[in-house]
Amino acid sequence: MKETAPITLTIDGREITVAPGTTIIEAAAAVGIDIPHLCYCPGLKSTGSCRLCIVEIEGLRSPVVACKRKATPGIVVHTDSPTIREARRFVVELLLSRHPRECLVCDKSGTCRLQRYAYELGARADHFLVEYPNHPVDDGNPFILRDPNYCVLCGRCVRICHLQGAGILDFIDRGLKTKVGTPWDRPLDQSGCDFCGSCVEVCPTAALIERQQRGRGREWELRRSTSVCGYCGAACAVDMHLKGDEIVRTSTPQQVGYLCARGRFGWAHLSHPERLTMPLVRENGTLVTADWAEALDAAANGLTAVRGQWGPGSVGGIIGTGVSNEVAHAFQRLMRAGLGTDNLDTSLGFKGLDVLRDIHEIYSGKRATLEDIAGADVLLVIGDAARRSPAIWPKVKQALASGASLIYVGFYHGRLAKAASVWLRSRPEAAEAVLHHMAATLLRLDVEGGRLPGRRYGDFRNYRTALQRALTKPVPDPEGPDESDLIAACTFFGDLSRKAVVIFAADGITRGTASAAVNLAYLTGRTERAVYPAVSAANAAGILTVLGNGKAPAESGSRGTPLFAGKTLVRGLYVLAEDPLSAFPDSERWREMMGKLDFLVVQDMFLTPTAALADVVLPASSHVEEGGSFISAAGQLVRFDRVIPPVGMGNPEILAQIGARLGIPRLRDVNDPTAEIERLASNCTAPDSKPALFAPSVSHFVVEDTPGISLVGYASCFYPVHDAKLRRSGFAELEPYDGDGIALSPEDAEALGIVEGVEVVALSPHSQASARVKIDNGLLPGVALVSPDAPVALALLGGSWPLGPVPIRLSVATT
C-alpha cells in the first residue's frame, strides 16, 4: 500500500512536514534552505551525479544525496555541518582543477553556480593539479556558444535536450576525456540542433551561453521583464533580460520552460541598423526623412484626399497578423470611423481563413491548451503543425515520455513519423480521406459495442451515410496507410479512457481535413479540450476577432484577398506591419496594383519592398514596445506589458495621431484592454455552437494520380528566414536557403541528376521560379516541398495556397 500520510522531518533544527515522495532537497527548499547543487534542476529528473547536495542524516554512517533521497519520518538532517562543507569543498576543488579561471571576463559571472559555491565554501582553485581539458569551442552558429572547457558535466543540458529539444546532446567519450557533445562530436549547426536554447537556460556555468549576450552585460546589470513571443499562435511567455532598453538575453518564466529558437533568439531585429527610426515622405519621387508631424499630416491628408475625390470605398487597409488586438482595434476604427471604409484585409484571407474563421463551427468545445497536449495519453498530429508552431513539439515529447501514443498523419518522414506509434502515411491532399477512413474503422471496430458517443448525435445517420458513400473508393494514396495501420491507430484513439488531443495547423490544412479530424474527437466523445488548432501567425485569432467582430473581415476572393479581388477599386491604401509584395502570392500583380494607387502609407519596422513604394513610411513598433494582448491558438486572451520603449513613436500613438487628424479623438486610449476586446475574446473561448459531425462529400476523395513530381508547401526542413524579423535576428546565418529552397527526395534528385545546392528552374501551372535544391531524406519520391510562405512557395503554389499540391517540372538552371 502506498503511504500517503504526511512526513515530518527535521532539517537544520527546523521541523518540516512534507508530502510522501518529497526529496530532502525539495523539503529544504520549501523552508528556504538552499542546499548547494549543480546537476539537480527542478523540473528535470535528478541524477545525483555532482555530489554537491550531500547532507548528513543522524544515525547514518555516510552522507546521502539530497536530490535523490526521499524524506522519511523522523530523520534529522544537517545540510551545512563542517563535515559536509569539507566534502563539498573537495568536490568543488576537483571541478576547479579543470575549470579555467576566467571569472573576470566571463559572461556567467554572478550567476555561475560553480563560482558561487567556490566562494561560499572557500574553495581553492589550485588545491589539486590543475589541468584544463582543452576541448575545441563550438562557435559556428549565431546563437549558442558552446565551450566544453567550462563544463562541469552536470548533464542538465543533456536531460533537457532529450526532454524537450532535438535530443542531440549526450555524454561522449569516457573518463577524463568525457564531455557533452553531439553525435560524431560535430558542431550544433551540423547536428540537427533546434536552437531552442533550453540547454543554455539550464547550464550552471559558462559552458553554454547565448552568443548574442557576450560582453553585453552580466546578471547584476540586468533587469527582467516578462512579455510574450510574437512568432506563432502559441503566445509563449518570454522573460526579457534588459540592460537599459536593450534586450540582452531571454529566458522562460517557468523553472523548466520552453522557447523555440524564434522566441528565444528572434529579438535582435529590434536593434538592427536597418530598423526605421524616423518617418519617410516621398518628395520628387524619392523617400526622404521627415519629422513626425510632417509625415503624420501627409498620411492623414493623403488618405483624406483620396476619400474626398473617389469616395470612402476607394480607401483600404491591410494589417499584419502579428500586431496586438489593441493596435488592430485602433486601426479598424481609424479605417471605419475615420475614413468610412470597410475595406480591411489581412494575409489570413489566403492563409487558413477557412479554418480560423469557422473554428467555432468546426470544433464547438473549449480548445485544448499546450498543457493539455503534454498531459494527453493519445495524440493525433496532422501535417506540419509542430513545425508551424514549434511550441507543440516539446509538449508532444513530454506526453510521449509519460507513455502517450502518437498517431501522425502526414507524408514527411521526420521526427514525428519516427516518434509515432502509428504513422498513417498520407500526402497532404489525401489527409482528409485518411482521417475519414480512420473514422470508418473506428465505427467498424465499435460495431458490436455500439457505445461510441458519436452515435448519439442527431446528425449521426446522415454522417454515416455520407461516409459510407464517400468511402466506396479505397484510400487514394497507393503509398498510404493500410488496414492494419488504421486498426492500430483506432485501437489507441478508440480507447475512451485515454485523454486525446487532435493537433493540426489551422493555416496548414483544408477545412475538410480539419473537420474530418474533429469528427474523430466527436465520435469518441471528446467534446472539450481535445483539439488544438495551431497557427503560424502570432495573433491570427485576435485579428480576425477584432477586425470582424469574430467573423471574417470580408469574403475571401478566389485568388486570395478580398481587397484586390476586383470588387472595389482601391486608390488609397494604408498597410500596417505587412509586406504584401513579399508575403502575398502573386507579387507581380500586387506590384502592378500598388503602382496604380494614388496614395500609399506603409507602417513597418523596415523598408520592405512594399514600403519602398510608399508615399509615406512610418516606423512601426514591436508588440513588446507597446504592451497589449493577443488571442492565442488555444483561444485565450494573453496580455503583455511594454518591456522597452518604442524606437520611434510606437504604433498606438501613430494611429492615435492620425486618428486625431481625421477627427477621432479617443483612439489614444487604445492601450487600455477595452471591454470590447475582452468581450470579443470571451466569444472566442465560449462559443455557442454545438458539436456536429461533418459529413464528407465524395468529391473530396478525387485525387489525381500525378506522375512526376508534385510540390507542396510544408513546414519542415527550411527555416522561415524570409521573415523580415527573423532574417535580421541572425537566422539567415543558420539557413543557407534564403526563401528559395526546394526540397527533393534523394531518388528524384538522382533521377534528375541534381545534387544539393544546385540552382534549378521550377515550372508550376502558376508560375516559374528559380530555386535551389536541398536533398531531404524525409521525402518520398514524387513529392517536393517548399517552406509555406517563402517567396518560392508564393510563386509556385499561387492560388492553391497553402498546400498544393501542384505538378512541377524542374530543370537545371543555365547561367
Next chain:
Amino acid sequence: MGSERHTSVDEHTRSILVPHIGRQGAFVDALHDVQQAFGYLPEQALRVLADELKLPLSQVWGVASFYDQFYSVPRGRNIVRVCTGTACQVRGCQAVLQRMESVMDLKNGETSADRAFTLETVNCVGCCGLAPVVVINKKVVPNRDVERVIRDLSKGDEGDE
C-alpha cells in the same frame, strides 16, 4: 551513386538488426553485430540503428564513443596491437611501440591508406610472462618475429580472423 550506396548500407544494417528489434537490452549487442558486419560502425549504419531501435542518435553515439572497442573509422584488415599493460610497460613497450610506428609508418591508432594495417595499443592481453608483447590479428607474436610477420602479411595481405 551516393544514395545507392546508402541504400545498401541501410538494408544490410536493417537485416543485421532484425533479431534485436523489440528485444530488451539489445543495444550493445546490436552495435557489436553492426561492427562485426562492417568492420567498424559506419555513420549511416548508426543512423539506421537509432531509427530501428527507436533510440536517440546522441545516445547511440554516447555509448559507441564510450567503449574503446567500438570503432567509428574503417580499420585495417590486419590489426597490430602493442600491449602497454603494466608488465609490458616495465619491460619497455614504449620502445616497441616506437619501433612499430617507424616500421609501419603509422602513428598509434592510425590505419594505413591501403587499409592493410591498423596500429594500436592494448592494455594487457593476459600473457605478462612474455612481456613485452605484440598481438597481430589475435595471435601473440614473439618480439623477434614481429617484423617478419608484418612483412609477410603485407606481401600476402591475407588478413586472417
